[in-house]
Every structure is written in structure tokens, then in C-alpha cells.
Amino acid sequence: MTWHSFFNMSTMEHRHLLMAYAVVLLVQAGYFGWTALNWFRLKRPRL
Amino acid sequence: MEQRTPSLRSVAWLWFGIALAVLIVGFRQAIFLTPTDAAQGDVGRIIYYHVPSAMMGLVFPYVNFVAALAYLYWRRRDPLRALAADALALAAAEVTVVFVSIGLLTGMLWGRAVWGIWWTWDARLTTYLLLWLLYVSYLLLRRFSSTGESHTLSAVLSVFAAVDVPIVYMSIRWWRTQHPAPVFGGDANSGMDKSMLPAFFWNLAGWAIWGIFILIFRFALERRRQIAEQEAALQAIEASLEIPQ
Numbered sequence: 001m002t003w004h005s006f007f008n009m010s011t012m013e014h015r016h017l018l019m020a021y022a023v024v025l026l027v028q029a030g031y032f033g034w035t036a037l038n039w040f041r042l043k044r045p046r047l
Numbered sequence: 048m049e050q051r052t053p054s055l056r057s058v059a060w061l062w063f064g065i066a067l068a069v070l071i072v073g074f075r076q077a078i079f080l081t082p083t084d085a086a087q088g089d090v091g092r093i094i095y096y097h098v099p100s101a102m103m104g105l106v107f108p109y110v111n112f113v114a115a116l117a118y119l120y121w122r123r124r125d126p127l128r129a130l131a132a133d134a135l136a137l138a139a140a141e142v143t144v145v146f147v148s149i150g151l152l153t154g155m156l157w158g159r160a161v162w163g164i165w166w167t168w169d170a171r172l173t174t175y176l177l178l179w180l181l182y183v184s185y186l187l188l189r190r191f192s193s194t195g196e197s198h199t200l201s202a203v204l205s206v207f208a209a210v211d212v213p214i215v216y217m218s219i220r221w222w223r224t225q226h227p228a229p230v231f232g233g234d235a236n237s238g239m240d241k242s243m244l245p246a247f248f249w250n251l252a253g254w255a256i257w258g259i260f261i262l263i264f265r266f267a268l269e270r271r272r273q274i275a276e277q278e279a280a281l282q283a284i285e286a287s288l289e290i291p292q
Contacts, residue, residue, distance in 0.1 A: 001078055001089060013090040016156040020093045021074075023152045024100065031145050032261060039268050042275060 059264070066257040073249035081246040090160040093153055095246045098230075099254040101150035101175070104143060105212050107258065108182070111139035112209035115202035122199065133198050134269035136205060140185050142262045146254075147179045162225065170218040171226035178215055181208035 008014045077095035084091030114136035121129035154172070159165045166172065185208060189201045219229055230239055239247060 001083065001092070005089070006078055013088050013160050016160040017090050017092055020153040020156045021078075021096060023156070024096045024149050027145060027149050027152075028257065028261075031141070032264075035261065035265050035268055039264070039271070042268070042271050044271070 059260075062256070062260050066253065066260050069249060069256055070253035073246065073253040076246035076249050082242055084243075087161055090157060092246075093157040095250045096254075097150060097153040097157060098247065099251040100146050100153065102251065103254055103258045104146035104150045104175075104178070105216060106255075107139050107143040107146060107262065108178070108205075108209050108212050110262065111136050111143060111182075111185075111205050114139060115205040118198065118202045119206075130273055131270065133202070134273060135266050136202065137186075137189065137269055138262050138265035140182050140205065141265055142258060143182045144179065144186065145261075146258065147175065147182065150175065151179060167225045169224040169226055170222040171215065171224045174211060174215045174218050178208070178211045181211060 005014070007018065009018070073095070077092055081092070081095075083089055114132045117132035118129050118136060121132060154175075155165050158167075181204070185201055185204050188204060189197055192200060194200065218224065219226055220233075228234070229237055231237065
């Protein structure tokens with residue numbers, strides 16, 4: 001498989017393969033981003 | 048504490064870098080190096096992300112379970128230690144929801160392409176959906192309960208939720224399901240073709256390393272929030288003592 005066929009949207013099989021990989025990366029990156037955002041928003045405690 | 052922080056930060060960055068590197072290798076193996084599945088075609092490559100994520104979704108509930116038990120044990124004996132256990136339980140529940148959500152979504156995308164249907168109420172899919180619902184309800188209970196005992200209630204719920212994990216695991220062994228039979232640890236005909244193993248194990252390792260990283264990061268965030276809350280409570284007490292009577 002190549003980058004070209006990975007982004008091939010002509011068949012349902014290829015669309016679903018691309019969507020599955022996109023879902024995994026987006027959900028994980030989204031959760032990591034949300035955690036990182038809250039980490040930097042919350043000031044380091046003095047205790 | 049001040050001396051530990053820089054080295055912990057370095058370890059965290061190193062762990063993050065290793066996770067990304069292993070995931071990149073796994074992606075390359077899964078998409079470009081592994082031959083196309085003769086029966087399923089390219090859509091079969093979904094399993095290299097679906098199976099490791101689904102497996103992680105069955106591991107992190109046990110972190111939540113052990114942390115919940117630790118919370119219940121320490122909540123009267125050692126409240127500060129109980130708070131740390133509670134933070135770990137929360138982090139593990141969130142990471143579980145992330146991995147199980149991915150398992151469900153990627154499974155549905157694969158099912159529609161291979162079976163022709165998005166969903167079926169077979170034992171594996173139903174018990175896995177139940178697992179997702181249990182941990183979502185755990186998080187909702189913590190978020191919206193106003194009893195003052197939400198940490199204890201959620202810890203008890205997580206003990207019950209963990210019971211579903213072995214049922215999910217055994218469902219494809221106990222019952223005939225639409226879901227494929229076990230690939231590892233199944234009957235004599237089970238197993239994975241040798242050409243598929245590198246892609247599978249690189250992605251399994253990558254998502255396991257990533258899962259541990261995100262679990263510890265979320266745990267550290269919750270600990271920071273708890274300590275900030277304690278600090279604010281102390282300041283409020285100090286301020287109230289300074290008010291002239």
C-alpha cells in the first residue's frame with residue numbers, strides 16, 4: 001500500500017480504513033491536548 | 048521535591064518520544080510493509096489499530112479497580128493516600144473510556160465494510176458496549192453527584208464495573224458470535240499469519256507505551272488539581288482566622 005492508495009476515497013473499504021486511522025489519532029490527540037491544556041492552565045501549587 | 052521535578056520531566060519527555068517513535072514504526076508496518084490481507088483487502092489493516100486499542104480497553108479497567116480498592120481501604124485510615132488512589136482511579140477510568148471508544152468506533156467501521164452492517168447485538172459487542180457505558184457512568188457519577196460521597200460511590204461502582212472485563216474477554220469463547228473467534232489463545236486453528244505479526248506487535252507496544260504515558264499525565268494533572276484545592280482551602284481558613292472578631 002502507498003500514501004496514494006491510503007488516501008484513496010473511491011471505495012468504501014479505503015474510506016473506512018482512512019476513517020478508522022483518523023478516528024484513533026484524533027481521539028488520542030484530542031484527549032492528550034485536553035489534558036495538556038488543563039495542565040498548563042492549572043498553576044503549580046505551592047504545597 | 049524541587050530536585051525531583053526536572054528529572055521526572057525528562058523521563059516524561061523521553062517516554063513521550065519513545066511512544067511516538069514506536070507508533071510511527073507501527074503505522075509504517077501496518078500501512079506500507081504488511082501485505083494486503085487476501086480475504087479482506089486493505090480494510091483488514093484496521094485490526095492493527097482496533098485490536099491493540101480494544102486490548103488496552105481491557106487492561107486499564109484493572110488499574111481503576113485496584114486504585115478504587117486502595118481508595119476504599121485508605122479513605123478512613125490514611126486520607127491523603129486515599130486521595131492519590133482516587134486520582135489514579137479517575138485517570139484510569141478516563142483512559143479506559145478513550146480506548147474503549149476507539150475500539151467501538153474502529154470495530155464499527157470494519158464491520159460495515161466486511162459484514163455490511165455497523166452493529167450487531169452479539170455477546171462480544173454488547174458486553175464491550177456495556178463496559179463503555181459503565182465507565183462513562185463512573186465519570187458522570189463523579190462529575191454530577193452532589194452527595195459528598197461521590198468518591199466512595201464511584202469506587203464501589205468501579206468494583207462492579209471491573210466484573211464486566213472478564214465477561215468481555217470470554218464472550219467469544221463462551222458464545223458463538225458474529226465477532227471473529229479469538230486470534231490468540233483460541234483453538235488449534237487460531238493465530239495470526241507471520242507476515243502480520245510485526246505490524247501487530249509494534250502497534251500493541253506503541254499503544255501500551257502511549258496508554259501508560261497518558262495515564263500518568265492525567266494522574267499528575269488530577270494530583271495537581273487536588274493539591275491546588277487543598278491550598279485554596281488552607282488559604283480560606285487562614286483568611287477567616289485573620290478576620291477581627
